[in-house]
Amino acid sequence: MIDSVHRTRSAVRARGLTKTFTRKKETVEAVKGIDLDVAEGELVAFLGPNGAGKSTTLRMLTSLLAPTAGTAEVAGFDVVRHPADVRARIGYIGQGNAGGYSYRVGDELLNQGRFYSVPTTVARRRAGELLDALELSGLEKRTVQSLSGGQRRRLDVAMGLMNHPRLLFLDEPTTGLDPHARANLWEHVMRLRRENDMTMLLTTHYLDEADSMAERIVLIDHGSVIADATPEALKREYADDVVTLALEPASEGTGELLSRARSVLPGHISRVDELVEPDGSARLVLATTHGPELVPPVLRSLGDAGVGVRSADVRAASLDDVFLNLTGRSLREEAA
Numbered sequence: 001m002i003d004s005v006h007r008t009r010s011a012v013r014a015r016g017l018t019k020t021f022t023r024k025k026e027t028v029e030a031v032k033g034i035d036l037d038v039a040e041g042e043l044v045a046f047l048g049p050n051g052a053g054k055s056t057t058l059r060m061l062t063s064l065l066a067p068t069a070g071t072a073e074v075a076g077f078d079v080v081r082h083p084a085d086v087r088a089r090i091g092y093i094g095q096g097n098a099g100g101y102s103y104r105v106g107d108e109l110l111n112q113g114r115f116y117s118v119p120t121t122v123a124r125r126r127a128g129e130l131l132d133a134l135e136l137s138g139l140e141k142r143t144v145q146s147l148s149g150g151q152r153r154r155l156d157v158a159m160g161l162m163n164h165p166r167l168l169f170l171d172e173p174t175t176g177l178d179p180h181a182r183a184n185l186w187e188h189v190m191r192l193r194r195e196n197d198m199t200m201l202l203t204t205h206y207l208d209e210a211d212s213m214a215e216r217i218v219l220i221d222h223g224s225v226i227a228d229a230t231p232e233a234l235k236r237e238y239a240d241d242v243v244t245l246a247l248e249p250a251s252e253g254t255g256e257l258l259s260r261a262r263s264v265l266p267g268h269i270s271r272v273d274e275l276v277e278p279d280g281s282a283r284l285v286l287a288t289t290h291g292p293e294l295v296p297p298v299l300r301s302l303g304d305a306g307v308g309v310r311s312a313d314v315r316a317a318s319l320d321d322v323f324l325n326l327t328g329r330s331l332r333e334e335a336a
């Protein structure tokens with residue numbers, strides 16, 4: 001009972017959060033009045049194209065950047081009026097590597113502890129625990145510049161956790177890492193999250209990462225929230241699975257075959273497209289909310305009507321489809 005009350009407390013609450021940058025004569029409306037609630041214990045990902053306003057939002061929530069308008073409370077404190085209270089309770093892992101290149105790994109962690117006023121003996125113990133937890137043991141005496149990209153990013157995470165935060169902000173934690181290093185970093189971060197019961201708010205360009213890691217996705221475009229739900233709900237609401245059926249050739253001709261096939265399809269299909277290859281072979285492309293479940297009844301109906309099916313392929317709805325349907329643009333292409 002107590003736990004459920006505790007869990008529904010708000011870790012982040014923003015209303016009308018706005019940031020306008022003005023430089024010389026240029027004005028950039030980076031964030032346009034975002035409302036956001038993150039409950040304690042949630043893992044929320046900001047997903048959006050370059051320049052959407054994700055980092056600017058994160059920097060306002062971590063008190064690093066003053067909003068132009070609107071309010072935000074983080075860990076119960078107003079980010080403008082009580083920035084020190086906010087910073088004492090959060091960890092922030094920015095886009096760039098935090099470690100000073102010529103400093104030693106161990107010293108960087110102790111310096112970070114000092115920055116958060118963690119007593120030295122506690123900081124030493126904490127640094128040791130984090131080095132172990134993030135597979136950095138034995139590297140204390142190495143300089144930051146001698147670490148691999150993945151090790152450096154793990155050091156960033158360790159630095160962000162020196163003050164034992166319950167709320168962690170990560171700005172593109174895995175950008176630039178190879179798939180193995182990305183998976184490795186996530187494994188560590190998720191374990192530390194479980195062990196420390198942390199709330200997490202992160203930004204990412206990687207659709208697969210947001211899809212598999214985030215409990216909730218806040219889709220941001222041009223400084224505004226365009227959707228906010230679980231990955232499953234977003235895909236159900238804004239995208240379809242695509243079922244492609246390659247048909248067996250028939251003597252009656254491709255046009256007649258396709259119209260006979262179409263006429264027996266079950267009702268709950270959002271869209272049917274026909275593809276005819278140069279060699280005359282035909283495919284039906286069906287957009288539907290429940291692709292895998294649609295295949296058996298479609299095969300039965302086509303079979304009963306004497307339409308042979310050579311192969312069936314189901315492509316599950318993706319977050320890129322969601323973004324495409326909401327904005328007309330592909331996140332995958334913009335990221336590339």
Ligand SMILES: Nc1ncnc2c1ncn2[C@@H]1O[C@H](COP(=O)(O)OP(=O)(O)OP(=O)(O)O)[C@@H](O)[C@H]1O
Nearest residue numbers: 021023028030048049050051052053054055056057
């Ligand atoms: N200090 C600044 N001065 C002027 N404009 C800025 C500044 N910081 C960000 N911007 C602009 O604000 C907009 C939002 O930038 P922001 O970095 O928040 O986007 P983002 O979604 O995090 O992008 P990315 O995924 O590329 O990091 C962009 O148009 C950017 O050029």
